[in-house]
Amino acid sequence: MKKHLLWRSLSLLMVVAFMLSACAPAATEAPAEAPVVEQPTAAPAATEAPTEAPTEAAAEAPAAPEELVFGLLMVGPYNDRGWSQAHYDAAEYVTEKMEGVSFVYVDKVNTADRPGTTGVQLAESLLDQGAKVIIFNSDDMKVDAVEFAKGHPDIPVIHASGDTVWKDGMNYEEIPNMSNIMGQMEYGKAMAGCAAALTTKTGQIGYLGPLINDETRRLAASVYLGARYCWENYLGKDPADLTFKVTWIGFWFNIPGFTADPTQVADDFYNSGFDVVVSGIDTTEALTEAKKMVESGKEVWAIPYDYKDACAEATEVCLGVPYFNWGPSYVKALQSIQDGSYASFFENSAPDWADINNPDTSMIGFKKGDALSEEAATNLDAFIAELAGGLNLWTGPLNYQDGSVFLAEGETATMQQIWYLGQLLEGMQGQSVAE
Template sequence: MKISFIRSLTALAGASLLISACGATPTAAPTSAPAATAAPAATSAPAATTATTAGGAYKIGMILVGPYNDKGWNQATFEGLDYVKSKMPGFSFDYVDKVNSADRPNTKGTQVADDLIAKGANMIIFNSDDFKDDALETAKKHPDIPVIHVSGDYAWKDGKNFKEQKNLINIMGQMEYMKMLAGCSAALGTQTGKIGFVGPLINEETRRLASSAYLGAKYCWTNVLKKDPKALEFKVTWIGFWFNIPGVTLDPTKVADDFYNGGFDVVMSGIDTPEAATEAKKMQDAGKKDYYVHYDYKLGCDIAPDACLGSPYFNWGPAYLDAVKKAQAGTLTESFSWNPPDWKNINDPDTSAVGFLPGKALGDKSAQVDALTKGLADGSINLYKGPLNYQDGSVFLKDGEVATPQQIWYLPQLLEGMEGASSAK
């Protein structure tokens, strides 16, 4: 007993010191609080320099699932904010990145949103499909704050999962078209006829994007190169999440390596991070003729220009700007926008929600990709037109039947001719 009493005394001393140290902070807090609120200006992206003081000022709080500078999905969604900033003086933003169970285990998306709103955010953007429940919960809790969920479908009246919530907005780009161009460039680039696809987790979005890439590849393989479709191998390997989480997901570096070493000379990325690119570069440095097709991020080909066939990318800025303007005008309500490319110029930063930049390694074959772009633009080519079968051989689209947006969005399986899992075990 005595031992424990004395121990408790020492612990008391320690703890009281802790507490007094802790208790000393309130005096510090008021004086340095202004500094803390001004901090984003000093430390974060240049965008945050103007505080939300004057009228007309507007602040977005963004929650990113991965690092803001991942050269992929997260960076693309993040840089959309810079675009808004460049168009709207008085606009500012706060963000927290890496909001996922591996990087921030004791943090929920809703909690980050609460804090961003407490810091003055007028609008919240969640940037990942995985945040769909957080987005809905946040929208319910803060009915006066528009909550934009990038890539979800809860606000789609004609969708399967509609939830009535007036301040919930979904936006997405029609990446399917760009994935078709990407798939085409992969088919034009492969010598072995084996294309690998590094997929993230399996859901409707990733199935339809992988399938669109396959359709583009098959189109250019058979219609442009005039080769036997049976000689085209298109294999999807899912890693289990949008990016590598050691010990939990498959390692995308290893998946890309296995592809390259297994005779797949083109690897398409379907994940947020650039492992396919970095591994292609390694292979090229070792004298092998291996290539990659990037995803999400406009400058994806800069990672390894000599190995890059192209980069289908998102251009989020215009959609954010539109939402902010509507919110300021008081006309933003629950809506689902699946934004198309600007077919006049798919790489127009002000008008096109998605784009495709051919890579250096594609060379003059980019003209053939352009031809596909033109066909998709004028409607003379529609790759989601029957006959098309699901992976298990059952009919997806009858001869001449054109898929509805719902059929594409909620694609239940991969397509016939693709290798890889259609759903989790």
């Protein structure tokens, strides 16, 4: 019985196999083409957004650079309408021009406003706030800047003014993480002197000076040289008939009980026949006092310093302002730090003679004031064109104030002779050295 059932099962399987082989295509026939209608109508999977983790190549894409924070130490108030505000505005310019950059700051960095606190300590407080670069903004901070740079060799330090890393300077030191940035304000000051000479009706120009050092002597002398040149060459007057007097207050701005009062110094000028006062200090007392004098019936003028918009405080008496534009130099330095190419450098930039007021290219500018007459403005433009064409006011014969020879006939001063000017020049009244 079991054999009979087994036989019937095998017979049935043979019949099914025969039927299936009869339905299959012959081996020599070409395979049928796949019907198009059977393809999927949805977008191929390869074009769909991946749901898997990123590939190894994608995971290795460079991360966004770490934010670069720079710290700014300012000798005066950040809004002084002068030297310190020019630096503060430059810091804001940097953040507008560079991505991934921000700044922190401390202002009023001086012994009067912060007794018992050093610039080094304040710089370290900026490090605590995340700063990776420190900018010291005053010649008054030179000792602190050098000490801090040596004590933090991994932190780039920029000293605005100063000559520490100038290889041809008298005070050179090799400090790999330190740089000095300055502009050739001698040109801007010469423009200020020219504007003063073209305007004065009494032939008496006063210079409101800060403290006495190499920088302040050469800048005061630059005002005098510009005034003398324009007095003689544009007005045709005898230089001997031009009075130029310097009065120093003892610091970059007023510190009651420590400095002479710049308001009083300006008033003394105006009340003694000086009808133009050119400022060399960080603040605008000469300008504000000129405005008061005009309101009381006097005809006087003033030229502030440092800050492009300083004239706005008293437009009716302002002849113009020579100013620093630190922004482009700071951008250049910080970009080198950001991209890893930073190296110690010394910079002393001239104006961009193609456009001295170009905010993106010129370190030194001169913005004319509303009180400058049309004729004086025309002559000032001609004088600026002469400077751009190579006029060098630092050409002999020039004597020091004591009558000794500074430059012989036809001799041109070197940058070192100008930078380290040891006295005021003959023809200038006032102290040459501090008492």
